[in-house]
Amino acid sequence: MRILIAPDKFKGSLTAAEAAAAIAEGALRVYPDAVATQFPIADGGEGTLEAAVAAGYEERLNAVVGPILAPVGAAWAIRPNAGGGATAVIETAQASGLAEMEPTPANALRAHSYGCGQLIAAAIDAGATEIVLGVGGSAMTDGGSGALRALGLKPLDAAGNVVPLGGGSLADIVALDTSGLDPRLAGVAFRIAVDVQNPLYGLTGAAHVFGPQKGADVDATELLDAGLRNYASVLRESTGRDVNVPGAGAAGGFPASFLAFTNATLEGGFALVAGLTGLAGQLENADLVITGEGSMDSQSLTGKAPIALADAAQGLGIPVIVVAGRILVSPEELAGHGVVAAAQLLDVAAGPDDAVANAAKYLTWATTQVLEGA
Structure with missing residues (x-):
């Protein structure tokens, strides 16, 4: 048997x-x-990295900025592809996980995905041409803006200053300086594993549905939702892409930035990981x-x-x-x-x-x- x-x-x-x-x-x-x-x-959330390593991916470890600036050690994995290039597997929770912060209203507004962007940069440095992102267990509600900031994006306020990291600052963004965005992103296929169909903002969006789990009270939830709505508008003006789509509300809206600026697709978590492994x-x-x-x-x-x-x-x-x-x-x-x-x-x-x-x-x-x- x-x-x-x-x-x-x-x-x-x-x-x-x-x-x-x-x-x-x-x-x-x-x-x-x-x-x-x-x-x-795994189904694309926590455990995806473990499943990839068990299937033969090489595990690596990087020190990155955690969700509220304290440094954390974050694992990820990579494997060469038969036809050239390599596939990397990254869990957002490794760098920007809820386990790395106390879920309070203040932290819910401060939390960001900058460390995830650092892992993506490390994967590209290692030759990754495809990056699988598992997005469960995240601490942030920043629309993925922190990750793109680690890759060179500069979100600006009305005075032309770079806004602070975190979802609480999204409402202040009026423009995006893309001049420093890593050009290698254009050559990478991003596959984002999602197991929810929530849009980016609104009553069924990232802030209202998942914000309270991350410490957001009523006021913080409203501010985060308003910020995601504003960020989506700025992304649309900058790229012409509508990112308020089903699944974009996963991981505090993390997919939104990548749907706007990269070759990213949203995929069912289990099917993606099953094919990967x-x-x-x-x-x-x-x-x-x-x-x-x-x-x-x-x-x-x-x-x-x-x-x-x-x-x-x-x-x-x-x-x-x-x-x-x-x-x-x-x-x-x-x-x-x-x-x-x-x-x-x-x-x-x-x-x-x-x-x-x-x-x-x-x-x-x-x-x-x-x-x-x-």
Whole structure:
């Protein structure tokens, strides 16, 4: 039997690679002669870099400016392409992640993506001709302006001064000085992984929907939304491109700057990462798929990596087993995506806290339990 073990991260307890190892241990207890292939997956958010490295990309580390100016160490990855050039994988959260700042109203206005731009510059320096950007877990609501500033863009106020970094200053921008913008950007294809369809601004835009998660109160949210609206107008005047499109609201509007100034496309996160890592080839060779994540809930059914993988397996007639920290959807809903059996850590753990603290052990146990009962 060939078992493809392809979980997403168990947020707060296990990385996708750690989860895959624990599941593999349980699977091999039940089927000791099976060929168990561990293949961490992601949907374009946090974990995308890990999935790329597991698939053979070379991990690198750069010191960059964090979301509120404190320096951080940020990992990214690169792999040469067969036809020349190279593909780099960058997670915005590595340089500009919410984990790097306290979510307060003041910080929500100050946070920026400058460090992401520094990683992009490093990737281009290393020969990248294609850059995949995973945009989950970000701290900023700056429309990607900080990243482009690291690449030479100068946003100017009415007095001709460069505005401060951060989403709180977007409303002051009246013009963009592009004379120093890195000309190499024209030769790079940017593929931005998004799993939301929110526009850049408005009641369903970046500031109103995601700003409060980053510390924005009512006043800060309104200021950020007004800033994104103004920035979109200035971008349109400068480039002729409308950036208030579905998906542009991801990561605090990060895609907007790249849609305006580069050869950028927005793509579904799971499909992008699956193609990047070669998951399709692994799936075609499997007799059984085991996947999972920390919480299997209603959001999982809207295209998150484990269910997207289950749908792909179902299309090939391959049965799928789910093992999750907790499962908040019905067996009938899972069955509709080709899942033939499922188990949650809470069924074998002493309690929720114990399940988190001993996640790997209980994940192994839950895997043996579901396989023996399937």
